[in-house]
Amino acid sequence: MSDTIYDVAVIGAGPAGTQAAVSASHQMRHVLVLHSGKVSFSRGRAYWSKSVEIEDAPVFPGITGPNFAKELMRWMESRPVVNFMLGDKQRTTGIDIRDGMVTRLTRDNDTFEIEASTAVLKKDKPMQFEHFRSRTVVVASGFDDKWPDIEFQVDEDRLYKQYATVFRYAGNRKGWHVCIRCDGHLHVNEHLALLGVGDYIYEAAIGAQDFTDKITILTNGRPHGMSTSVLKQVQERKIQIIETKIKQHIGEKTDLLGFKMMDGTQLFFHGFLVDEGLIPNTKFLDGWDYQKDEEGLIIANEDMQMLDSNGNPIPGLFAAGDIISGERNLIATAFALGQEAGLSASDSLRKWHYPHD
Numbered sequence: 459m460s461d462t463i464y465d466v467a468v469i470g471a472g473p474a475g476t477q478a479a480v481s482a483s484h485q486m487r488h489v490l491v492l493h494s495g496k497v498s499f500s501r502g503r504a505y506w507s508k509s510v511e512i513e514d515a516p517v518f519p520g521i522t523g524p525n526f527a528k529e530l531m532r533w534m535e536s537r538p539v540v541n542f543m544l545g546d547k548q549r550t551t552g553i554d555i556r557d558g559m560v561t562r563l564t565r566d567n568d569t570f571e572i573e574a575s576t577a578v579l580k581k582d583k584p585m586q587f588e589h590f591r592s593r594t595v596v597v598a599s600g601f602d603d604k605w606p607d608i609e610f611q612v613d614e615d616r617l618y619k620q621y622a623t624v625f626r627y628a629g630n631r632k633g634w635h636v637c638i639r640c641d642g643h644l645h646v647n648e649h650l651a652l653l654g655v656g657d658y659i660y661e662a663a664i665g666a667q668d669f670t671d672k673i674t675i676l677t678n679g680r681p682h683g684m685s686t687s688v689l690k691q692v693q694e695r696k697i698q699i700i701e702t703k704i705k706q707h708i709g710e711k712t713d714l715l716g717f718k719m720m721d722g723t724q725l726f727f728h729g730f731l732v733d734e735g736l737i738p739n740t741k742f743l744d745g746w747d748y749q750k751d752e753e754g755l756i757i758a759n760e761d762m763q764m765l766d767s768n769g770n771p772i773p774g775l776f777a778a779g780d781i782i783s784g785e786r787n788l789i790a791t792a793f794a795l796g797q798e799a800g801l802s803a804s805d806s807l808r809k810w811h812y813p814h815d
């Protein structure tokens with residue numbers, strides 16, 4: 459482990475983590491950013507908008523996910539690490555960007571210790587770990603979308619099973635989507651199928667009505683599980699519910715046209731929204747006593763500080779972006795939460811504060 463103790467360590471380099479890092483370094487802090495993109499191919503949600511241009515992110519209209527990720531990286535690289543004198547003390551500011559999938563976070567007195575796998579993951583090769591230290595940490599690791607179990611052609615099936623390529627199916631103009639607010643505009647007045655169950659999927663239908671009134675709910679073989687009041691509304695709005703299991707994707711490569719169903723029928727749609735829930739990227743927090751909601755998303759206070767089970771702020775530990783409970787999962791929100799977390803982490807390192815009697 460190196461002797462360096464960073465002021466702020468940021469886990470994740472999506473819009474939330476990037477903004478947190480830039481904001482903290484702008485306050486003269488020495489920042490470490492660890493992001494798993496290259497070592498694990500878990501590149502963050504924005505990256506996977508590969509063929510649909512992002513239309514509503516500030517300053518970046520009409521950019522694809524991979525180019526957006528490059529721009530974020532360029533922004534951080536514009537703040538290299540330098541030493542400077544503050545009064546008679548030497549200090550360091552700027553951003554150190556490292557490839558690393560964080561696997562464990564622990565604390566020793568006032569310092570966090572971060573374990574990260576820093577070599578590209580390869581089958582049959584042991585992981586290679588490095589350790590970093592920091593006085594504060596911002597968790598901006600986002601979440602992954604859950605994906606349905608549907609058959610593909612043999613060559614696509616191989617790709618589908620690899621984590622890294624799952625989202626090639628998302629953000630595709632011809633079919634798969636995971637975010638109605640992001641891609642709904644591509645399907646104005648077109649037929650949209652929504653995959654999910656329970657009252658939760660009706661919330662997706664409520665969002666879809668801004669773009670179309672031709673909506674079908676697919677449950678993929680499960681009972682719809684909606685409450686009586688929600689079901690009544692679904693019926694009043696003439697939204698069809700199909701409970702048959704989906705067998706196979708119809709369409710060339712990732713262009714989805716429809717599905718073969720287990721009962722032999724075929725269904726065709728213009729767009730298909732997967733809304734099956736999420737997997738939070740927080741494995742490295744196992745063992746920490748922190749508040750989270752039923753999906754595992756982090757509950758933070760207004761300074762983006764994480765809370766223990768008694769509701770007390772956990773000193774030095776902040777979070778931002780999609781990983782925060784109750785926020786909109788969108789880029790501009792991630793930037794805003796990232797700024798709050800980066801500044802709060804930075805403020806927490808000040809030596810003196812306003813007196814409270």
Ligand SMILES: Cc1cc2nc3c(=O)[nH]c(=O)nc-3n(C[C@H](O)[C@H](O)[C@H](O)COP(=O)(O)OP(=O)(O)OC[C@H]3O[C@@H](n4cnc5c(N)ncnc54)[C@H](O)[C@@H]3O)c2cc1C
Pocket residue numbers: 469470471472473474475492493494495500501502503504505506507508511512513514515558559560561598599600601628629636637640641739742778779780781786787788789790792
């Ligand atoms: C297909 C698609 C299209 C979208 N289109 C739009 C759109 O048009 N407009 C819009 O506003 N929003 C859109 N979104 C939503 C938007 O991408 C997210 O809200 C936003 O990216 C969240 O930012 P974030 O920084 O919180 O997380 P993410 O962007 O998910 O970034 C998470 C970061 O954490 C890293 N990470 C994860 N685990 C670890 C770990 N253990 N160690 C180290 N690093 C880790 C990842 O490498 C990544 O850098 C879209 C999402 C998808 C999936």
